[in-house]
Amino acid sequence: xxxxxxxxxxxxxxxxxxxxxxxxxxxxxxxxxxxxxxxxxxxxxxxxxxxxxxxxxxxxxxxxxxxxxxxxxxxxxxxxxxxxxxxxxxxxxxxxxxxxxxxxxxxxxxxxxxxxxxxxxxxxxxxxxxxxxxxxxxxxxxxxxxxxxxxxxxxxxxxxxxxxxxxxxxxxxxxxxxxxxxxxxxxxxxxxxxxxxxxxxxxxxxxxxxxxxxxxxxxxxxxxxxxxxxxxxxxxxxxxxxxxxxxxxxxxxxxxxxxxxxxxxxxxxxxxxxxxxxxxxxxxxxxxxxxxxxxxxxxxxxxxxxxxxxxxxxxxxxxxxxxxxxxxxxxxxxxxxxxxxxxxxxxxxxxxxxxxxxxxxxxxxxxxxxxxxxxxxxxxxxxxxxxxxxxxxxxxxxxxxxxxxxxxxxxxxxxxxxxxxxxxxxxxxxxxxxxxxxxxxxxxxxxxxxxxxxxxxxxxxxxxxxxxxxxxxxxxxxxxxxxxxxxxxxxxxxxxxxxxxxxxxxxxxxxxxxxxxxxxxxxxxxxxxxxxxxxxxxxxxxxxxxxxxxxxxxxxxxxxxxxxxxxxxxxxxxxxxxxxxxxxxxxxxxxxxxxxxxxxxxxxxxxxxxxxxxxxxxxxxxxxxxxxxxxxxxxxxxxxxxxxxxxxxxxxxxxxxxxxxxxxxxxxxxxxxxxxxxxxxxxxxxxxxxxxxxxxxxxxxxxxxxxxxxxxxxxxxxxxxxxxxxxxxxxxxxxxxxxxxxxxxxxxxxxxxxxxxxxx
Amino acid sequence: xxxxxxxxxxxxxxxxxxxxxxxxxxxxxxxxxxxxxxxxxxxxxxxxxxxxxxxxxxxxxxxxxxxxxxxxxxxxxxxxxxxxxxxxxxxxxxxxxxxxxxxxxxxxxxxxxxxxxxxxxxxxxxxxxxxxxxxxxxxxxxxxxxxxxxxxxxxxxxxxxx
Numbered sequence: 001x002x003x004x005x006x007x008x009x010x011x012x013x014x015x016x017x018x019x020x021x022x023x024x025x026x027x028x029x030x031x032x033x034x035x036x037x038x039x040x041x042x043x044x045x046x047x048x049x050x051x052x053x054x055x056x057x058x059x060x061x062x063x064x065x066x067x068x069x070x071x072x073x074x075x076x077x078x079x080x081x082x083x084x085x086x087x088x089x090x091x092x093x094x095x096x097x098x099x100x101x102x103x104x105x106x107x108x109x110x111x112x113x114x115x116x117x118x119x120x121x122x123x124x125x126x127x128x129x130x131x132x133x134x135x136x137x138x139x140x141x142x143x144x145x146x147x148x149x150x151x152x153x154x155x156x157x158x159x160x161x162x163x164x165x166x167x168x169x170x171x172x173x174x175x176x177x178x179x180x181x182x183x184x185x186x187x188x189x190x191x192x193x194x195x196x197x198x199x200x201x202x203x204x205x206x207x208x209x210x211x212x213x214x215x216x217x218x219x220x221x222x223x224x225x226x227x228x229x230x231x232x233x234x235x236x237x238x239x240x241x242x243x244x245x246x247x248x249x250x251x252x253x254x255x256x257x258x259x260x261x262x263x264x265x266x267x268x269x270x271x272x273x274x275x276x277x278x279x280x281x282x283x284x285x286x287x288x289x290x291x292x293x294x295x296x297x298x299x300x301x302x303x304x305x306x307x308x309x310x311x312x313x314x315x316x317x318x319x320x321x322x323x324x325x326x327x328x329x330x331x332x333x334x335x336x337x338x339x340x341x342x343x344x345x346x347x348x349x350x351x352x353x354x355x356x357x358x359x360x361x362x363x364x365x366x367x368x369x370x371x372x373x374x375x376x377x378x379x380x381x382x383x384x385x386x387x388x389x390x391x392x393x394x395x396x397x398x399x400x401x402x403x404x405x406x407x408x409x410x411x412x413x414x415x416x417x418x419x420x421x422x423x424x425x426x427x428x429x430x431x432x433x434x435x436x437x438x439x440x441x442x443x444x445x446x447x448x449x450x451x452x453x454x455x456x457x458x459x460x461x462x463x464x465x466x467x468x469x470x471x472x473x474x475x476x477x478x479x480x481x482x483x484x485x486x487x488x489x490x491x492x493x494x495x496x497x498x499x500x501x502x503x504x505x506x507x508x509x510x511x512x513x514x515x516x517x518x519x520x521x522x523x524x525x526x527x528x529x530x531x532x533x534x535x536x537x538x539x540x541x542x543x544x545x546x547x548x549x550x551x552x553x554x555x556x557x558x559x560x561x562x563x564x565x566x567x568x569x570x571x572x573x574x575x576x577x578x579x580x581x582x583x584x585x586x587x588x589x590x591x592x593x594x595x596x597x598x599x600x601x602x603x604x605x606x607x608x609x610x611x612x613x614x615x616x617x618x619x620x621x622x623x624x625x626x627x628x629x630x631x632x633x634x635x636x637x638x639x640x641x642x643x644x645x646x647x648x649x650x651x652x653x654x655x656x657x658x659x660x661x662x663x664x665x666x667x668x669x670x671x672x673x674x675x676x677x678x679x680x681x682x683x684x685x686x687x688x689x690x691x692x693x694x695x696x697x698x699x700x701x702x703x704x705x706x707x708x709x710x711x712x713x714x715x716x717x718x719x720x721x722x723x724x725x726x727x728x729x730x731x732x733x734x735x736x737x738x739x740x741x742x743x744x745x746x747x748x749x750x751x752x753x754x755x756x757x758x759x760x
Numbered sequence: 761x762x763x764x765x766x767x768x769x770x771x772x773x774x775x776x777x778x779x780x781x782x783x784x785x786x787x788x789x790x791x792x793x794x795x796x797x798x799x800x801x802x803x804x805x806x807x808x809x810x811x812x813x814x815x816x817x818x819x820x821x822x823x824x825x826x827x828x829x830x831x832x833x834x835x836x837x838x839x840x841x842x843x844x845x846x847x848x849x850x851x852x853x854x855x856x857x858x859x860x861x862x863x864x865x866x867x868x869x870x871x872x873x874x875x876x877x878x879x880x881x882x883x884x885x886x887x888x889x890x891x892x893x894x895x896x897x898x899x900x901x902x903x904x905x906x907x908x909x910x911x912x913x914x915x916x917x918x919x920x921x922x
Contacts, residue, residue: 011860013857014860014862016865017856017857017860017862017865018846018849018853018857020862020865020868021840021844021849021853021856021857021862021865021868021872022800022840022841022843022844022845022846022849022853023798023799023800023801023839023840023841023868023869024800025865026799027799027802027866029802029803030793030799032797032799183900184898184900185864185866185900186802186804186810186812186864186866186867186898186899186900186901187802187804187864187866188803188804188805234864234865235864236802236864236865236866237863237864237866237900237901239900267806268804268805268806268807268810474864475863475864475865475866475901476863476901477863647860647906648860650860650906651860651863651901651902651903651906653903654902654903654904654905654906655863655900655901655902655903656903657903658900658902658903658904659900676805676807676809677804677805677807677809677810677898678807678809682898682900683903684895684896684898684904685890685891685894685895685897685899685904685907685908686891686892686895688903688904688905690905691903691905
């Protein structure tokens with residue numbers, strides 16, 4: 001029953017792909033309800049201010065306005081947040097950033113809602129605002145929250161780095177900075193809600209975590225859990241932002257009071273203004289190695305700006321320091337990361353939770369050390385790469401899948417060939433070529449905390465099987481992968497399974513689609529449920545086929561005697577008999593990876609049960625006169641444990657690399673100037689190079705069929721590889737992302753490349 | 761914006777004659793999505809930056825969010841709903857399926873329209889022509905490569921028919 005009937009490792013057509021190609025699935029803004037009211041949020045126009053009065057009288061007189069809500073109208077708890085409950089659905093007494101929601105208009109049409117929102121008069125008393133996390137930690141700084149501006153500190157300590165630095169042949173200390181980023185999924189946030197015939201609140205949402213949305217709505221509205229149903233709509237990407245409550249709370253509030261169908265669709269500008277951003281980090285890294293390039297010690301001081309609210313800041317401030325060593329063994333480590341409130345837009349989860357930022361620093365350090373020692377950048381990574389039997393900075397003994405060596409080995413021929421030939425190829429005037437490497441590791445699942453998944457599988461009396469999962473497929477393809485896992489265990493083809501996904505009335509909690517956890521954790525939960533059902537089918541088969549259980553298997557909807565495949569019994573007969581005899585045919589699966597919470601002072605513990613590994617090589621061309629960078633090719637080797645659906649793994653790698661190119665070269669959200677897609681540039685087809693994915697399968701013993709994850713790892717090595725490539729091209733390093741035209745040109749001038757070519 | 765003058769508009773949509781009245785301030789996108797309930801055409805930004813609302817107007821790709829509804833008068837319009845159907849996908853749709861060019865699927869209808877516009881003009885486009893033709897269609901999931909491959913492959917299959 002552990003057999004894999006060819007379903008694992010096969011790129012079957014994606015569930016839902018044909019419908020998407022026909023334009024059929026309803027995304028959350030596409031819902032058709034009976035004369036729905038439309039909702040409009042009035043955001044704060046102050047960074048930090050007391051609310052003295054909200055006068056809605058004039059707005060309420062606008063024709064078509066039905067109701068205007070403020071914080072007073074929230075029935076129970078007005079604060080939201082998955083880790084820290086600190087973000088009000090509607091501002092109470094004060095606002096902490098320009099994106100804070102102050103009031104909510106419900107109207108018959110969008111014109112009335114927009115007109116009314118403009119006529120709400122809010123009297124503010126401005127408070128001093130703080131926009132820099134280091135300033136925010138000073139004594140005199142204005143307090144964003146009563147409890148103070150320091151939200152959280154994570155420390156990782158191992159050995160004695162200060163002493164170890166003394167014995168190093170080379171020590172490099174540098175400061176790195178990254179910017180706010182916007183997820184910029186193609187579908188802006190939207191949702192719809194209505195009352196079902198029993199008076200229950202049904203909310204159709206674009207979300208990464210329907211079961212969390214459910215608990216948050218219950219908390220906001222103070223209603224019984226069974227009175228709220230969250231249904232995940234077709235979801236147009238998420239990348240972390242749809243882990244927070246974006247529109248669901250507004251829909252719930254209006255529905256609760258008005259008991260009429262409602263819709264809330266953010267414009268792109270509203271999505272940019274009111275949803276989470278990627279945390280900007282400032283990171284001071286000090287790394288030392290011996291004369292052979294062995295890493296001896298590292299320290300890092302990191303500070304991340306979580307803006308006005310915590311959101312996933314705590315997770316970011318844990319992940320970044322835990323991963324600060326990179327995929328390397330270092331005996332002496334001291335890392336501290338502080339997460340700080342400011343009056344900037346709130347920062348939350350974004351693909352990688354701080355690890356992309358940390359990787360920019362640790363991979364830049366690796367190249368700086370290699371340069372100081374006269375070593376090849378690939379060689380210094382190979383010398384230090386983690387192996388099974390090594391201990392991480394948190395003291396975790398790695399004993400499962402550790403595929404970084406294989407990733408480095410896989411890129412080696414591409415890397416060496418690029419250095420030997422491509423690097424020296426003829427280029428246009430003022431163009432310089434460079435080759436760069438970036439490696440990473442990434443813990444699968446949440447950091448040192450429980451993060452279980454559950455799933456249910458059910459066979460009806462006629463032998464039809466339905467899989468119920470709360471796992472939100474946001475485009476990455478988890479529904480297809482989970483169907484393959486269940487099908488492999490049950491010996492059927494995935495299209496024989498009925499899938500019920502992301503509907504709190506029918507599914508149980510699978511946790512968030514985040515932390516690259518769904519294939520590993522929900523995959524295991526689904527496998528667990530399927531195995532329980534499979535065991536019942538085999539046990540029943542013993543009775544019916546009169547053969548020992550060990551000689552039976554499941555194949556194409558039958559229990560089959562292995563030695564004589566014609567001696568078999570269809571699932572339908574077994575199901576009918578089991579139903580009569582009261583044998584259960586609905587089973588729950590459960591999986592929670594084994595972790596050990598991190599010690600608050602030393603960080604000692606087991607943050608993750610398993611890690612993904614990767615290495616990218618980037619071939620870049622820099623125009624030394626304009627600062628323009630062209631990425632020519634990326635070779636991306638990823639240890640995913642086992643690729644259950646290889647084409648989806650490749651899709652994640654290519655999409656991740658695209659986001660990595662954006663992070664490296666162009667993406668920057670400036671809270672004071674970025675309003676829309678006109679101001680925020682993500683890579684287009686013309687910006688993207690050829691990406692060559694290489695799938696490494698270092699099987700993980702605890703993974704479903706050996707699988708780990710790839711969603712976030714795909715993005716992480718790209719920016720460091722591109723930055724190291726730029727450095728290789730212009731002989732000057734960039735320490736602040738993105739490496740936009742100005743920064744690259746400045747680097748070109750600093751290194752003398754600009755002058756040289758200009759003279760030539 | 762406050763003037764609600766209503767204009768009668770007649771055009772052909774996915775092969776059918778359509779006759780409606782639309783406000784002068786409305787866009788082709790709102791007519792298609794709200795009036796005619798064809799939700800395959802998406803709105804990603806409302807300012808012509810993302811390409812999710814791409815439709816074909818007389819065979820050329822257009823951002824429906826930037827086109828005034830009255831400009832539809834007398835035109836022949838195609839949306840994703842007119843490209844293929846269940847059981848008989850258009851070769852481009854087949855190619856997207858085979859090449860795994862769909863992830864979240866929000867950008868897919870717009871990309872199909874841009875690709876179709878390209879193929880109508882250039883039955884066998886080069887890689888560079890494909891990339892240029894879809895450069896106004898943002899996709900945040902795929903990194904574009906599987907989409908570009910699909911369009912080239914789909915063009916090969918459709919090319920001969922044009």
